[in-house]
Structure formats: C-alpha cells, structure tokens
Amino acid sequence: MFTPATDPSGALVEQVDLAPLRQGPLDGLKFTVKDNIDLAGYKTSYGSPAWRDAHPAPIHNALCVDQLLGAGARCVGKVVADEFTYSLDGESFYFGTPRNAKAPDRVPGGSSSGSAASVANGLADFSLCTDAGGSIRVPASLCGLWGMRPSLHRISEAGVLPFQPSVSTVGVLADRFDVLNAAMRVLLNSPTLPVSSPRRILLLHDALEIADCAVRDQAGVALQRIAANIGTTIETIRFSEIVGEPCELNDCNLNGLRDLQTAEFQSTVGNWIEASKPQLGFTFSMAYEHVQKFERIAALDNMARCERLFRQINAFVAADTVICFPTTPKIAPFKGSLNTLKAVMDFYDPTMTITAFAGVARLPEVAAPLLTVEGCPVGLSFVAGHYQDEFLLNAVREMVG
Amino acid sequence: MFTPATDPSGALVEQVDLAPLRQGPLDGLKFTVKDNIDLAGYKTSYGSPAWRDAHPAPIHNALCVDQLLGAGARCVGKVVADEFTYSLDGESFYFGTPRNAKAPDRVPGGSSSGSAASVANGLADFSLCTDAGGSIRVPASLCGLWGMRPSLHRISEAGVLPFQPSVSTVGVLADRFDVLNAAMRVLLNSPTLPVSSPRRILLLHDALEIADCAVRDQAGVALQRIAANIGTTIETIRFSEIVGEPCELNDCNLNGLRDLQTAEFQSTVGNWIEASKPQLGFTFSMAYEHVQKFERIAALDNMARCERLFRQINAFVAADTVICFPTTPKIAPFKGSLNTLKAVMDFYDPTMTITAFAGVARLPEVAAPLLTVEGCPVGLSFVAGHYQDEFLLNAVREMVG
Numbered sequence: 001m002f003t004p005a006t007d008p009s010g011a012l013v014e015q016v017d018l019a020p021l022r023q024g025p026l027d028g029l030k031f032t033v034k035d036n037i038d039l040a041g042y043k044t045s046y047g048s049p050a051w052r053d054a055h056p057a058p059i060h061n062a063l064c065v066d067q068l069l070g071a072g073a074r075c076v077g078k079v080v081a082d083e084f085t086y087s088l089d090g091e092s093f094y095f096g097t098p099r100n101a102k103a104p105d106r107v108p109g110g111s112s113s114g115s116a117a118s119v120a121n122g123l124a125d126f127s128l129c130t131d132a133g134g135s136i137r138v139p140a141s142l143c144g145l146w147g148m149r150p151s152l153h154r155i156s157e158a159g160v161l162p163f164q165p166s167v168s169t170v171g172v173l174a175d176r177f178d179v180l181n182a183a184m185r186v187l188l189n190s191p192t193l194p195v196s197s198p199r200r201i202l203l204l205h206d207a208l209e210i211a212d213c214a215v216r217d218q219a220g221v222a223l224q225r226i227a228a229n230i231g232t233t234i235e236t237i238r239f240s241e242i243v244g245e246p247c248e249l250n251d252c253n254l255n256g257l258r259d260l261q262t263a264e265f266q267s268t269v270g271n272w273i274e275a276s277k278p279q280l281g282f283t284f285s286m287a288y289e290h291v292q293k294f295e296r297i298a299a300l301d302n303m304a305r306c307e308r309l310f311r312q313i314n315a316f317v318a319a320d321t322v323i324c325f326p327t328t329p330k331i332a333p334f335k336g337s338l339n340t341l342k343a344v345m346d347f348y349d350p351t352m353t354i355t356a357f358a359g360v361a362r363l364p365e366v367a368a369p370l371l372t373v374e375g376c377p378v379g380l381s382f383v384a385g386h387y388q389d390e391f392l393l394n395a396v397r398e399m400v401g
Numbered sequence: 402m403f404t405p406a407t408d409p410s411g412a413l414v415e416q417v418d419l420a421p422l423r424q425g426p427l428d429g430l431k432f433t434v435k436d437n438i439d440l441a442g443y444k445t446s447y448g449s450p451a452w453r454d455a456h457p458a459p460i461h462n463a464l465c466v467d468q469l470l471g472a473g474a475r476c477v478g479k480v481v482a483d484e485f486t487y488s489l490d491g492e493s494f495y496f497g498t499p500r501n502a503k504a505p506d507r508v509p510g511g512s513s514s515g516s517a518a519s520v521a522n523g524l525a526d527f528s529l530c531t532d533a534g535g536s537i538r539v540p541a542s543l544c545g546l547w548g549m550r551p552s553l554h555r556i557s558e559a560g561v562l563p564f565q566p567s568v569s570t571v572g573v574l575a576d577r578f579d580v581l582n583a584a585m586r587v588l589l590n591s592p593t594l595p596v597s598s599p600r601r602i603l604l605l606h607d608a609l610e611i612a613d614c615a616v617r618d619q620a621g622v623a624l625q626r627i628a629a630n631i632g633t634t635i636e637t638i639r640f641s642e643i644v645g646e647p648c649e650l651n652d653c654n655l656n657g658l659r660d661l662q663t664a665e666f667q668s669t670v671g672n673w674i675e676a677s678k679p680q681l682g683f684t685f686s687m688a689y690e691h692v693q694k695f696e697r698i699a700a701l702d703n704m705a706r707c708e709r710l711f712r713q714i715n716a717f718v719a720a721d722t723v724i725c726f727p728t729t730p731k732i733a734p735f736k737g738s739l740n741t742l743k744a745v746m747d748f749y750d751p752t753m754t755i756t757a758f759a760g761v762a763r764l765p766e767v768a769a770p771l772l773t774v775e776g777c778p779v780g781l782s783f784v785a786g787h788y789q790d791e792f793l794l795n796a797v798r799e800m801v802g
Contacts, residue, residue, distance in 0.1 A: 066664075153554045153567075156567045165559050166554075189704050190708055190709075263559065264464060266559075267559035271460055271461060297423070299464070300471045307591055308591075311591075
C-alpha cells in the first residue's frame with residue numbers, strides 16, 4: 001500500500017502542488033491527475049510499482065496537464081489507477097481501493113478509481129484521467145460524478161502512457177457539470193466554438209434491457225423530466241436500427257472492440273511485461289493470462305468489423321442527435337465481491353456491452369449522475385456524433401443543467 | 402554504419418523473412434517495415450543505436466504488420482529510418498543515406514528513407530512506414546514513388562513507437578498505384594467500402610507559388626492531362642478561400658503544427674533522451690537543441706489554432722472534392738548539401754509549409770510520382786476529406802490510373 005495515511009479517500013499516490021501557468025477559464029479550480037499521465041519530476045507508475053521502478057521520471061508534464069495549468073487550474077495530486085489501467089473495478093492490489101464516497105462499502109469503479117475518489121471526497125474539483133473500455137464512465141456512474149470520454153483522439157495523448165491506441169482517450173471526472181464543461185472545453189481546444197441545441201433524443205433500448213429493473217425505471221423517470229425540460233419527446237431506438245442491419249448491442253464488444261483492445265494491449269504493456277517479467281498483482285495477473293494466450297490473428301477480422309460499425313453508427317447519428325442510456329447496468333458491486341469468475345463476468349460483460357457502444361463508434365459520451373438505486377448512484381449517459389463534443393456538452397447542459 | 406554490405410540500396414537494417422499468416426488480397430507481394438514499427442523478435446531501433454540498445458525486442462509484431470501478413474503479404478526486411486524519425490532528409494548519421502534510385506547523387510528524403518529506397522531499388526513491392534510532418538510524402542516525392550499518409554488515426558498505431566500522437570500516421574510507400582491501393586485498403590480495414598467519383602478538383606495556388614518554376618510548370622501540364630482524362634476542369638483556389646478568412650498557407654506550420662509537434666516530441670522521445678542522455682547523431686543533436694529549448698506554453702495557443710484550422714478546412718472540403726498541389730516544392734537536394742543553416746531552412750521551410758496542410762487538417766494525402774524536373778522526380782499530391790481515404794484512392798485511380 002502506498003496511499004498516504006493522511007488521505008482518508010485513498011485516492012492519492014502523491015500530493016503535489018503545481019501552480020497555474022497563467023490565468024484562464026479554470027481559475028481557482030483544483031485538479032488531480034491519474035497515475036498514467038505524466039507530471040514532470042514525478043515517476044508515473046501506471047498503477048504498477050514494477051513499472052514505476054523501471055522507468056525514469058518524465059521531465060515534461062503531459063501536454064493535457066499543461067493545457068489545464070495554462071488555463072488557470074492548479075494540480076494538487078497524482079492519484080491511483082488500477083494496475084496498467086486494465087480494469088473497471090477500482091480495487092488495486094498495490095494501491096488499495098479508493099473510497100466510493102456515496103457508497104463506502106462498494107468499489108469506486110476503475111480504472112480511474114483515484115480520480116473519482118479524489119473528486120467525490122472533495123480533494124479536487126475535477127480529475128484528468130483516461131478511458132478506453134470505460135475507465136472514466138464506469139467510476140463516474142458508480143461514484144455519482146460527471147464524466148466525459150471525448151471523441152477518439154480529440155485530446156492530445158502526448159505524455160500519456162500508451163495503452164490501446166485505437167480506443168484510448170483522455171477525459172475528465174468532475175463533481176459539477178459546469179466544471180466538467182469548462183475543463184473539457186480547454187482540453188478540446190475550442191473555447192469559442194459555437195454550438196447548437198439537440199433536436200432529437202433517442203433512448204437506446206438494448207442498453208435498457210441489459211440494465212437492472214430499478215436502473216431501467218429510474219432512467220425512465222429521469223428521461224421524462226428531461227423531455228419536459230426541453231419540450232421534446234424521447235424516441236426509443238434499437239441498436240439494429242442504428243446500424244441498419246440485424247445485430248446485437250454486444251457485437252460492439254464481443255465481436256469487435258474486445259479483441260482489438262487485447263491485441264493493442266499486447267503491443268503496448270504486453271511487450272514490456274514479457275521482456276521484464278515484473279511482479280504482477282493478483283487480479284491483474286488473472287486478467288493478463290487471457291492477454292498472453294490471445295491469438296492476434298483473431299483480432300484482424302474484428303478490426304474490420306469495428307471499422308464497419310463505426311461507419312454505420314456514424315452514418316446514423318446526425319449532428320443534432322443525442323443517444324442516451326444508463327452508463328452502467330448496475331450499481332457498484334460490494335468491495336471484495338469480485339472474487340469469483342462468475343462475479344467478474346456478471347460485472348464486466350453487461351458493463352462493457354454498454355461502454356463499447358461509444359468505444360467502437362469513437363463517439364463522445366457524457367455520464368451524468370442522475371440516477372439513484374438502493375441509495376447508490378448510477379449514471380445516465382449521453383452520446384453525440386463524431387467530433388461533436390462541444391455540441392454534446394451544450395446539449396447536456398440544456399437537458400439537465 | 403549498420404547497413405549490410407550485401408545491400409547496395411542501403412535500405413536494409415536487417416533482412417527478415419516473415420511468411421504470410423494466411424492468403425488474401427496481398428498474395429505474392431513483399432514488403433519492408435520502417436525501423437520504428439515492431440517486428441516480433443527484432444529490436445526496434447527508432448533510427449538510434451542508443452534507443453535500440455536500451456530497449457528489449459518486442460514479442461509481438463505491430464498490429465499493422467499483422468494486418469499485412471494476414472492479407473497474404475510477406476515481410477522481407479527492417480529498413481532504415483532517420484534518427485527518431487525526426488527529419489525529412491534521409492541522411493542518417495548512424496545508418497547512412499539509402500540510395501535514391503532515380504537520382505543517386507541526391508538524398509532520398511526522410512524519415513522513411515529506407516522504406517523509399519527498398520521499394521525504389523526493387524527489394525520490395527511496398528513498405529510500411531510512418532508520416533507526421535511529411536516522412537512518407539517527402540521520400541515519395543523525392544524518389545518518384547507512390548505514397549499515402551491516411552487520415553489521422555485511421556490505422557492502428559499499436560506497436561509503432563510513440564512520436565507525435567496528434568500528428569503521427571501509419572502509411573505506405575509503393576512502386577505502383579495498384580500496390581499502394583491494395584495495401585492501404587487492408588490497413589484501412591474497409592476492403593468492401595463503396596466509393597464515389599471525384600466531382601471537384603481544386604489546385605491549391607499557395608503551394609504552387611512556393612514551388613520552383615519548373616515544378617509549377619510540370620504540375621500544370623500534368624493537371625491538364627488529368628482534367629482531360631476525367632473530363633472536368635480544374636479550379637484554382639487560395640488557402641484563404643478554403644479557410645474562409647485572411648491567412649497564409651504557412652500558418653498551418655509556423656503558427657500551428659510546428660509547435661504542437663515539438664511539444665509532443667518532448668513528451669515522447671524528449672523525456673527518454675533527458676533521462677538517458679544517449680549518444681545522438683550530429684544532425685539530430687542540432688535539431689534537438691531547438692526541442693530542448695522549446696517553451697511548451699507557446700504550444701498551447703497554437704493547439705487551439707490547429708483545431709480551428711482543422712474545422713475550417715474540413716468544413717470546406719466536401720466528400721466529392723480533391724485538392725491537389727506539388728508534394729514538395731523542389732527536387733531532392735544533393736547528398737551532403739544540407740550542411741548549413743541556410744540550406745536546411747531552404748529545404749525544410751517551404752517543404753513543411755506544404756506538408757503541414759494535410760497534417761493540420763488531419764486529411765488523407767496521396768503523393769503520385771507524376772512530375773520530372775532536371776531528370777529528377779517530384780510528386781503531385783491529392784488530398785480529400787477527413788476519413789475519405791477510400792474515396793481518395795478511387796479518385797486518384799480515376800484521375801491518374
């Protein structure tokens with residue numbers, strides 16, 4: 001355990017204090033940085049003590065960190081990431097389980113577990129973090145925070161450790177929408193871009209079907225309120241209508257993104273692990289067994305399927321359209337409960353069926369902390385077209401703000 | 402010098418023989434791989450002996466290599482790259498100057514110098530390589546080859562050494578258009594995507610103005626032939642008309658991409674150099690002095706300018722439009738002539754003014770070996786809209802094929 005004893009949130013790897021580089025729209029805001037993003041002079045651990053010890057400290061901040069410092073924000077901490085960011089549960093063998101402030105006996109979700117905990121426990125206004133398979137959206141949902149995964153490659157990844165280059169994104173977790181919006185607009189490099197209002201709101205039926213009953217009901221209530229807010233109706237749509245041919249939502253993950261992600265992870269972290277034979281934490285080493293055995297040739301056809309799904313979904317999602325669904329199908333699992341294969345599958349499979357939709361379509365997704373089930377938070381997600389990140393932020397403000 | 406004595410092209414770092422993984426559209430074709438792209442079991446040097454010695458051999462091929470092997474092609478060599486791929490001239494302090502087959506007393510261009518030489522000297526049908534600031538397009542132009550830089554991030558970079566994440570692409574150099582087309586369609590993951598014909602061909606006047614007189618004249622002749630081929634006229638357009646406000650073509654580089662590239666290079670290779678203090682070649686160490694001194698905060702406003710140019714250019718370039726211009730403003734410089742600051746500036750500044758157009762706009766560009774000046778080759782380039790890579794390949798076939 002490396003968590004400083006003085007941090008009851010369990011989020012901090014290291015307290016830091018980087019002053020703003022100049023004034024700007026983020027004046028007065030404090031942020032933390034996930035431990036796979038470079039801070040000059042501090043070792044980046046990637047959630048792995050072995051990685052940390054094998055690599056020198058960077059002399060430059062990641063460019064996205066400098067963007068935030070250059071817009072007036074102050075960096076106050078380096079925070080816990082799941083080991084190699086290859087997890088959605090937020091229980092680190094080495095760095096512990098950051099505290100889920102709204103459901104303390106449950107996991108915070110991962111891999112941006114420390115990012116979520118640092119914000120939800122009041123250490124920072126927002127956190128700079130990363131999302132490939134759901135690493136921002138899942139902790140946003142399970143901890144009751146705002147989170148955004150932008151369109152693929154909208155934000156510079158210079159100084160962010162390579163993970164899954166065709167899927168990885170840099171984004172933000174925040175406690176308030178206006179903070180999320182301000183930080184994302186800085187990172188998106190489009191402070192003055194004009195935006196329009198949403199005209200068409202679609203509810204993705206397939207995601208509702210996967211969700212727990214109570215989540216589904218709560219989502220229905222929240223969407224009724226949103227529809228009333230903006231004076232429109234909400235249409236229900238099936239994934240096969242979006243794609244324009246018979247298919248299932250879980251094709252995005254099972255027959256597409258999952259294999260691409262595994263193959264890409266082999267090429268980034270996998271090569272290093274095979275050459276260095278580092279100590280691996282228990283949970284990660286279980287997951288890595290699958291990575292090791294994976295036959296890359298299986299990924300080639302799935303890459304073409306991902307490209308096809310990307311094109312089909314993008315041909316459907318017009319510039320005035322927002323698609324919504326529960327961010328995760330369930331509330332957070334109890335801490336320590338993901339200790340059987342069945343429990344792991346029950347958590348990951350339906351979760352990734354939903355998160356892979358924006359992933360395969362390379363679309364921006366905002367997770368909003370709008371639902372409560374059994375006293376625990378669940379997110380409601382909004383997705384817009386490719387590179388329509390600014391439109392999405394504006395649409396969410398109009399619908400929910 | 403590491404070039405095998407048996408290779409008169411000077412292209413090879415190492416001869417390899419990787420059989421196809423299965424049959425496919427690239428059956429019978431041989432390719433080489435630039436030495437910043439992983440081949441399993443071989444050290445990747447990044448054009449730097451120091452980098453090579455400090456890093457273990459990968460156990461996986463880059464995913465783009467597996468795509469080609471999985472489509473029937475055979476890999477026959479690992480080929481020279483300029484040091485850290487941070488150059489456009491193709492003269493490596495460590496690996497020598499690969500032979501420019503059509504102009505043997507001149508440089509091949511870089512950084513994909515070995516890729517170009519391996520194809521132009523008949524060692525392979527095509528080469529898998531990378532382009533950020535022009536590293537595919539410049540050697541294509543100077544060696545008389547077909548080359549393509551795809552839309553940003555269309556091709557997986559898993560197993561490709563991180564360079565400039567917001568600018569870097571994976572692409573191909575080839576000796577024939579049909580080979581370029583076949584290899585790119587495999588890498589683009591869209592073998593069956595339907596494509597339309599070009600309706601509007603625009604000649605970028607600002608690039609012509611920068612080009613040498615003879616290059617400009619030759620481009621005019623070639624474009625007349627193309628216009629006749631497809632029965633259309635070619636309109637001339639100014640960069641300011643594309644962007645929709647007063648500006649210069651060199652804004653793409655000088656007030657945009659250049660600083661972003663420098664900042665991103667600091668975060669990837671720069672961090673490693675600062676931590677490891679490796680031996681650096683003479684030419685690279687000169688260039689690196691500028692990188693070391695660069696103040697990152699200067700890049701922040703330029704990042705926003707890049708985003709704005711991207712949006713402006715993309716709003717203009719419709720799905721049926723092709724923009725053309727000379728790939729480079731001049732023929733290749735003589736070997737050993739880039740030895741004064743003035744000579745270096747005369748080569749780089751006008752070249753990057755042109756190459757930064759597709760770079761900042763994240764657009765696909767095909768360089769076609771259509772011009773000859775003083776007996777030396779120069780390319781004619783064609784650019785299409787974002788993610789319109791397949792349309793561009795088809796348009797080039799109809800115009801030139």
